[in-house]
Amino acid sequence: MHAIVIREPGDPGVLEWTEVPDAAAGPGEVLVEVAASAVNRADVMQRRGFYEPPPGASPYPGLEVSGRIAALGEGVGGWRVGDEVCALLAGGGYAEKVAIPAGQLLPVPAGVGLVEAAGLPEVACTVWSNVFQLGGLKAGETFLVHGGGSGIGTMAIQLARAFGARVLCTVGTAEKAERCRELGAERAVNYREDDFVAYGPYDVILDNMGAKYLARNVESLATGGRLMVIGLQGGARAELDLNALLRKRAAVHATSLRARPLDEKAAIVAAVREHVWPLLEKGDVRPIVDRTLPMAEAAEAHRLLEASGHIGKILLSG
Template sequence: MYAITIPQPGGPEVLTWAEVADPVAGDGEVVVEVAATAVNRADVMQRRGHYDPPPGASPYPGLECSGRIAEVGPGVSGWSVGDEVCALLAGGGYAEKVAVPAGQLLPVPKGVDLVTAAALPEVTATVWSNVFMVAHLRPGETLLVHGGSSGIGTMAVQLAKAVGATVAVTAGSAEKLAACRELGADILVNYREQDFTEAVTPDVILDIIGAKYLQRNVDALAVNGRLVVIGLQGGTKAELNLATLLSKRAAVAATSLRPRPREEKAAIVGAVREHVWPLIEAGAVRPVVDRTMPLVEAAEGHRVVEESTHIGKVLLTV
């Protein structure tokens, strides 16, 4: 088969379409013939040499895909060759085929085409696991989403609204904020012009920035608030006034999805299928796709994501 490889760390131009060995379905795995994958920040970090795949994972980028099952390995039940699926991956989505643990498979939701389904696994698993399984967002509470127009952000806005929360977002342009409003966001903050701590007192914050926002996030939280850090775009080290955290009886959590054991990923994927898939099939939540381009043009997809001009997901088709 062919895959996008990374012969050496560097800019988008290092991404190379090359012939590689076909994957084999191991115990409890299937091989998926990939229809589409998506560009995630983790792929960009891996290309730069800052985020190695977990042990045993495919060396190729791509943390999600959609496609059809081409091979079913031993110990797999409930899935058959030809089934249309999308999947959460530890890597390998930028390829014509990928081996996937069966617990990380999802059926393509009714009403969603096969290519667009590639926009769903990573964002739904990330948002559901962090906003609901870790932070326990409840109806009537307020969620603040940093980067509201990103793939994760657009899904977080919709899922929080679907369960009856108020949603605030930060973004860097009027166009991005307008897109968030269309998805249901109630409070819009242009971070270039306004301090979010003056605009909202959230019960839960979903943060992709990290160090740069740490103290301000805690300052903004409501009493009994929960901050979940899932990205480090603003750095890795910061000083925090613990007195503020104590006075608010607040909690700070930090999680990553890619290196988790298969069993944990399977539990998250199962929760997504139970809670999120019905919302998608009912039309209450939808994937947001900025653009679709061929996988062989993955370098251009990375440039788009690095420029942060997109709204929602950038997909790559095989």
């Protein structure tokens, strides 16, 4: 089979579509013939040499796929060869085939195309686990997501709105602001011209920036507010005002999905199937896809992601 290999840490040019050993389904796993994968910031960090796959995971990038089941490993029930699925991965999605723990599989939602379904697992699992399971966002609360035009942002806006929250986001362009408002954001704050703190306080904030926004995020939290940090695009180290947290009885959570134990991932996937998939099948929430490129053009997809001009997900078709 073929897969995208990272020859060495570096710029997008180090990604190479080449022949690799065939993947096979082990006990408790399912072998999926990949229709599409999606590009995530974590893939870029891995390509640069800053985000190694967890022990035992595939060395190839790609944290989510869609496709058809090609084989079932020992002990797997509830699935059949030929089923159309999408899945959350610890790695290996940029390939023709990938072996996946059965607990991380999801059916392709009714009304969603097989290729576009590749853009759902990572964002749906990230948003559900952080905003709703850990962050406890409730109807009537105010929610802020940074990077509203991203894959995570476009899903977070839709889900928060669907569950009755008041939704705001930050964006970098007028085009992204307009699209985010169409998806349900009450206000899209252009961070190049305005300060999101002015429109708080926020009960839950989903943050991909880390250090750069930490002080302002804490400043803008409501009493009992929850800050969920899922990315470090703005750096890893900053000063935290604990007194501000104490006064507000607020919390800061920093989480990641990739290295969690299999049982934790399976529980998140099951919750997403229960709570998010019905919204997709009703059309209340939908995958937002910016564009789809051939898998062999992964380097170009990475360049596009790093330029940050996209809205929603960039997909790689098998």
